[in-house]
Amino acid sequence: MSRRARIVVVLPALAGLAALLAWSFTGLPGFGSFRGPYGILLNRVATPERHMTNVVNATTYDYRSFDTMGEEFILFAAVIGIVLLLREDDRDRRAEDRVRSEMVRSGGGLTVGIGVLVGLWVVAFGFVTPGGGFQGGVAVASAVLLLFAAVGYRAWSTLGNETVLDPIEGLGAGGYVAVGLAALASGLPFLTNVLGPGIAGTLWSGGSAAFVNWSAGIEVAAAMLLLYAEFLEAHAVPVMRGAS
Amino acid sequence: MSFLPYAVAGWICLVGLYGVVTSRNLVHLAVCLTVTQSSTYVLLLAVGYVRGGGPPIFKGVKLGTSAVDPVVQALSLTDIVVSVTVLALILALALDVSRHAGTVDPAEIAGMHG
Amino acid sequence: MIGTLVPLQSVGFALVALGAPAIVLTRDLLRLVIVNGFYGLVLVVLFVVYGAPDVALSMLVVSTVAYPLVLLVAISRVRSHGRET
Numbered sequence: 001m002s003r004r005a006r007i008v009v010v011l012p013a014l015a016g017l018a019a020l021l022a023w024s025f026t027g028l029p030g031f032g033s034f035r036g037p038y039g040i041l042l043n044r045v046a047t048p049e050r051h052m053t054n055v056v057n058a059t060t061y062d063y064r065s066f067d068t069m070g071e072e073f074i075l076f077a078a079v080i081g082i083v084l085l086l087r088e089d090d091r092d093r094r095a096e097d098r099v100r101s102e103m104v105r106s107g108g109g110l111t112v113g114i115g116v117l118v119g120l121w122v123v124a125f126g127f128v129t130p131g132g133g134f135q136g137g138v139a140v141a142s143a144v145l146l147l148f149a150a151v152g153y154r155a156w157s158t159l160g161n162e163t164v165l166d167p168i169e170g171l172g173a174g175g176y177v178a179v180g181l182a183a184l185a186s187g188l189p190f191l192t193n194v195l196g197p198g199i200a201g202t203l204w205s206g207g208s209a210a211f212v213n214w215s216a217g218i219e220v221a222a223a224m225l226l227l228y229a230e231f232l233e234a235h236a237v238p239v240m241r242g243a244s
Numbered sequence: 245m246s247f248l249p250y251a252v253a254g255w256i257c258l259v260g261l262y263g264v265v266t267s268r269n270l271v272h273l274a275v276c277l278t279v280t281q282s283s284t285y286v287l288l289l290a291v292g293y294v295r296g297g298g299p300p301i302f303k304g305v306k307l308g309t310s311a312v313d314p315v316v317q318a319l320s321l322t323d324i325v326v327s328v329t330v331l332a333l334i335l336a337l338a339l340d341v342s343r344h345a346g347t348v349d350p351a352e353i354a355g356m357h358g
Numbered sequence: 359m360i361g362t363l364v365p366l367q368s369v370g371f372a373l374v375a376l377g378a379p380a381i382v383l384t385r386d387l388l389r390l391v392i393v394n395g396f397y398g399l400v401l402v403v404l405f406v407v408y409g410a411p412d413v414a415l416s417m418l419v420v421s422t423v424a425y426p427l428v429l430l431v432a433i434s435r436v437r438s439h440g441r442e443t
Contacts, residue, residue, distance in 0.1 A: 003266060003351060010265040014258050021254040030246030032295030039292060039313030043300055046314075053303040055311070056412045059318040071322040078329040085336040122415075128303055130411035134325045135419055142423040201303050220325060227332050228427060234339070235431040252371045256378040263382035271387055271432055275394055278425075279378050282401060286374065289408045299409045312409045321416040328424045335432040342439045 050193065050207070051200035052127040060132065061216070062209040065191045069176055072219055076173050079223045083162075086230045098152035108150020115143025123217035127206045133213045137220030144221075145228050153236050160229040165222050172219025179211045249290035256283035270338035270348040274331055281327055285320045292316035370404040387433045391426055398425065 029035050042055055042063070052058040060068050099105050123136030148156035158164075180191035195207035206213070260280030267273040292313030298305070300314040342348045377397040384390045398421025405414035 003268070006265055010262065014262060017261070018254065018258055021257070022251075025247055025250040025254060028247075028250060028291065031249050031290055032246065032293055034292055034294045034313055036292075036313060036315075039315050042314055043311045044308070047302050047307055053301060054412070055300040055302065055314040056317045056321070056410075059314050060322065064315075064318060067319075068322055071326055074326050075329050078326070078333045081333050082329075082336050085333070085340055130299070130301060130415055132321075132412065134322055135412065135415045138325055138328075138416075138419040138424065142419060145423060145427070223329065224424065227329060227424075230336075231332065231428055231431040235434055249371060252375050255375055259378045259382055268385065269387065271429065271436060272385070272390060275390055275429070276382055278394075279381050279397070282397075283378075285401070285413070286404070289405065289410055289413065293408060297409060299411050301411070317410045317413050320410070320413045324413065324416045324420055328420050328428070331425070332428045335428055339432060339435050339439075342436045346439065348436050348440075 047200055050209070051198050051205045052209070053201050053205075054127050054129065054132070056130075057126045057132045057213070058206075058209070060134075061126075061212045062193050062206070065180075065209065065212055068212075068216060069180070069191070072173060072176060072216060075220065075223045076169070079169070079226050082227055082230050086234045098154065099150060105151050108146055109155075111150070112143055112146045115146060116140055119143055119221070123214065124203060126213050126217075127210065128201055128203070133216030134220050137217040138224055140217075140221040141224035141228065144225060148228075148232060148236075153232075156232070157229075160225055160232070162226070162229070165226045165229065169219055169222035169226060172215050172217075172222060175215035176212060176219065179208055179215065183208070249293075250287065253283045253287035253290060256280070256286060268349055268351070270341065270350060271335065273350065274334045274338065277334065278327060278331055281323075285324065288316040288320055366407045367404075370400070370407045373400045374404055387429075387436075391429045391433070394425060394429065395421060398422070 034040075042059060046055045046058045046063075047053055050058055050062055052062070099108075119136050119140030119142075121136075122131040122139055123133055126132030126136065144159055145156075147159065183192040184190050191212070193207040193209050198205040198207060257280055260276050260283060263276030263279065264273055267276060292315070294310055294312045297310040297312045300311040300317070302309075302311075338348060341353060345353050347353065374397075377393075377400050381390065381393050381397055384393050398417060402414045402418045402421070405411075405417060
């Protein structure tokens with residue numbers, strides 16, 4: 001179908017969708033007058049009950065941890081799909097590529113360590129301040145990616161290859177399920193918070209939801225690094241061989 | 245005035261869909277799909293907003309202060325991280341198409357054979 | 359707090375409503391990467407103004423590193439495939 005025909009067909013369809021959206025939006029309560037019972041209840045109940053001051057992460061990793069397990073497995077499956085799609089036969093991991101400026105290499109190398117520490121801090125304090133496994137995992141992966149940008153492909157590929165990252169990703173995804181099964185083994189429903197709640201506002205809070213948080217963080221970091229590794233191999237290796 | 249955020253979310257969704265349908269390039273199509281996805285985040289957070297409420301974090305803040313809805317935030321934040329992976333998967337598919345067909349224009353890609 | 363938030367929110371909504379057509383109407387791929395980065399940052403501002411720091415943090419880490427990397431690698435490979443054939 002040519003582009004002109006597509007435009008002619010889509011505009012009435014979009015107008016119809018716009019009418020439906022307008023009709024449904026006028027049925028919503030106005031902006032700012034949130035009526036829903038669960039949000040208000042959770043804000044009042046989460047900190048006294050589970051001793052977690054970050055109610056959003058309490059929802060993600062404790063009250064609704066089953067949904068987060070599903071999201072993690074979307075990540076897992078999508079990364080498998082990417083690894084399969086970008087697989088080419090002529091790959092040579094021993095290609096040579098180094099950043100030439102000494103200052104960028106040494107400064108960037110130091111910043112990688114600092115960045116990984118900051119990312120781990122964001123994961124660890126997920127139940128106290130904004131942060132948590134998902135955000136901190138992506139931050140750790142971005143810090144390790146700096147190895148490629150500031151130091152070179154060789155240094156990056158010591159960390160960003162499948163033999164290192166696959167077990168870590170499996171550990172994260174499997175660890176999440178294992179924490180849930182541990183609750184099941186002691187007679188409670190799947191993924192119940194089994195350890196004691198701890199002291200609110202400190203690292204020692206959240207009970208077994210803290211293990212769930214760390215599993216999610218490890219899995220997200222490893223999945224993002226695998227994604228970056230596949231894309232960088234598809235790009236960097238042909239460039240270094242002078243193909244493009 | 246109080247329906248403006250919902251209208252903005254609807255506008256972004258429609259603009260993104262228009263971009264997907266009339267795109268000349270598969271990479272541009274993937275980015276327009278993420279624009280449509282971002283409209284859902286804007287809509288969810290708009291539904292959960294409480295006028296005069298702060299963030300739902302209670303460290304150093306007295307319990308009982310009015311705060312916005314945490315449930316929609318929990319939905320949005322995991323979805324944002326997952327959307328990167330889905331975008332990467334779509335781009336990997338586009339790369340595959342470009343390798344076999346030599347072009348990324350959706351109009352020029354020949355139909356399937358076999 | 360109510361008095362200062364409302365103008366910020368209007369600005370945030372206006373920027374987001376302008377950013378979405380900007381992405382759709384950009385045809386050049388490299389320019390698309392930059393406009394996408396800008397749209398991501400505008401969304402971060404909007405999420406902060408909404409009182410959602412976790413969502414803002416998530417969008418920030420994702421749209422500054424992951425989106426540009428994935429898009430740039432895809433663009434570079436698409437160009438080289440186009441040159442080979």
